[in-house]
Amino acid sequence: MGLFTSSSETVPCTIEVSHRFESLHAHLRFDNGAIIHPGDEVIVAGAPVSAPFGKVVTESRQATIRRASALKRAWTRATGDLGAMELCEFSFSDAVRP
Numbered sequence: 001m002g003l004f005t006s007s008s009e010t011v012p013c014t015i016e017v018s019h020r021f022e023s024l025h026a027h028l029r030f031d032n033g034a035i036i037h038p039g040d041e042v043i044v045a046g047a048p049v050s051a052p053f054g055k056v057v058t059e060s061r062q063a064t065i066r067r068a069s070a071l072k073r074a075w076t077r078a079t080g081d082l083g084a085m086e087l088c089e090f091s092f093s094d095a096v097r098p
Contacts, residue, residue: 006069009034013044013063019051030063039068039076 012031018024028044036042043064051057068076 003070006067006072008064008066010062010064013061014058015044015049015061016056016058017049017051018056019053020056021054028063030065031060034065036065037068037073038080039073041066041068 011034014029014031016025016027016029018026026049028042043066045062045064046059049057049059
């Protein structure tokens with residue numbers, strides 16, 4: 001992989017969507033053991049998977065992994081923590097809000 005070039009690969013995957021009281025989740029597993037690295041993008045083929053309440057739906061699909069260039073991967077690693085901090089909201093005030 002070059003400094004500015006990226007590549008892509010198509011891999012089989014399994015999607016599991018749970019819509020139960022005990023667990024609300026969506027998981028994607030690459031059946032060939034592929035690993036995602038910082039900056040990579042994954043696009044799953046097909047219609048969105050929806051599970052009715054109380055059910056778990058599992059489907060086999062194809063996914064395209066677009067591998068990040070070396071430059072994009074380095075940039076994502078360097079700035080990734082900054083993006084995660086935007087999700088945090090801290091408050092140390094003892095004042096009660098109405």
